[in-house]
Amino acid sequence: EAQVTQNPRYLITVTGKKLTVTCSQNMNHEYMSWYRQDPGLGLRQIYYSMNVEVTDKGDVPEGYKVSRKEKRNFPLILESPSPNQTSLYFCASASGTATTGELFFGEGSRLTVL
Amino acid sequence: QKEVEQNSGPLSVPEGAIASLNCTYSDRGSQSFFWYRQYSGKSPELIMSIYSNGDKEDGRFTAQLNKASQYVSLLIRDSQPSDSATYLCAVKIRRSGSGNTGKLIFGQGTTLQVKP
Numbered sequence: 077e078a079q080v081t082q083n084p085r086y087l088i089t090v091t092g093k094k095l096t097v098t099c100s101q102n103m104n105h106e107y108m109s110w111y112r113q114d115p116g117l118g119l120r121q122i123y124y125s126m127n128v129e130v131t132d133k134g135d136v137p138e139g140y141k142v143s144r145k146e147k148r149n150f151p152l153i154l155e156s157p158s159p160n161q162t163s164l165y166f167c168a169s170a171s172g173t174a175t176t177g178e179l180f181f182g183e184g185s186r187l188t189v190l
Numbered sequence: 191q192k193e194v195e196q197n198s199g200p201l202s203v204p205e206g207a208i209a210s211l212n213c214t215y216s217d218r219g220s221q222s223f224f225w226y227r228q229y230s231g232k233s234p235e236l237i238m239s240i241y242s243n244g245d246k247e248d249g250r251f252t253a254q255l256n257k258a259s260q261y262v263s264l265l266i267r268d269s270q271p272s273d274s275a276t277y278l279c280a281v282k283i284r285r286s287g288s289g290n291t292g293k294l295i296f297g298q299g300t301t302l303q304v305k306p
Contacts, residue, residue, distance in 0.1 A: 118298040119234070119278065166233055177222045177282045177294050181233035 078103045080182035082167050088188045089157055097152045097185050099167030107170040108150040109134070109179070110142065112163040119166070125150055157189040191216050194281050196297035204305055209266040211300050213279030216260070222282035222292070223255055223262045228299065229275045238264060269304040276301045 080101045089095055101108065109124035111134075121134030125144040139161055141153040150169075154161060164186050168179040195214050203209045211225075222241055226234035240246045240253040240262065252265040262281070266273055276299040282292040 116298070119296040121294070177224045177280060177292075178236055178239055179226075179234075179294070181235070184233050 078180070080167055080169055080180050082165075082182035082185045084185060085183060086186050088190065090190050091158055092156050095154050095157060095187075097154075097165060097167075097187070099150045099152065099182060100148050101150075101167075101169040101180070102148065103169060103171065103180065104147065105169035105171050105180070106147070107172065108144065109168050109170075110140070110150070110152045111166045111168065112136065113166060113184075114163050122152065122165075154187075157187075159189050161187065162189045163187060192297075193217065193283060193295045194279055194297040196277075196279050196300045198298055198300060200301040200303050202303045202305060203269050205269060205271060207269050207304075209269045209273065209302055209304070211264040211266075211277050211279075211302065212261060213263065213281075213297055214261045215279075215281045215283070215295075217281070217283040218257075218260060220257075220281050220283050223253070224280040224282075224294075225251075225253060225262075225264045226278040226280060226296075227275045228278060234278055266302075269302075271304050271306050274302055274304045 083098045106127045110122040111119045113119050120136045122140050123142040125131045128147050166184050167182040170179050193216050225238040227237045228234045238253040240255045246253045250267045254263045278299045279297040282294050
């Protein structure tokens, strides 16, 4: 089954404790992206990757890091989480650059930073 | 002006009626337009994409694009309670200084309620 898998799905952590949210897709997609979704603000892009070893900032990259060492994986790293990073996070993937609007989303990771 | 605007709703329609969801965008050069459906507590799911002016039909769903007026709409015929969800409009706009990669911007979504 074609899917984007995120882990953990739910996480409560404390300010400053480094965490990683993993994302893996099994569709051999070149394009992967991270979004955060907040009430009243909608979906906002954090980082994206056009292919292996190619990453770039989205609209709200501050406080986040990513890496793309393998095509299937695109982890999101919060080096020193803060309460304003409490949000619902989605990883998404797409095939090729021409259709990067046709996204497949993971199930989401709800993060709470205390 | 927001890059992609939608009325947040809720839009309430009776079962069997036509639901009309609208979206406007600011970048006149946009070429790709998408509708996603998001059930409460779930992830967005692509339901329609449209790239040229006019209508595109898929089952009970019709996407309409008018580039001159910079709007895109989604019609849902014979609305069912299972259509109750938030519908996100997404527009691929030109990303400054990065060639042809584009950037997908989401509207905040319109909540649709279909009442039995």
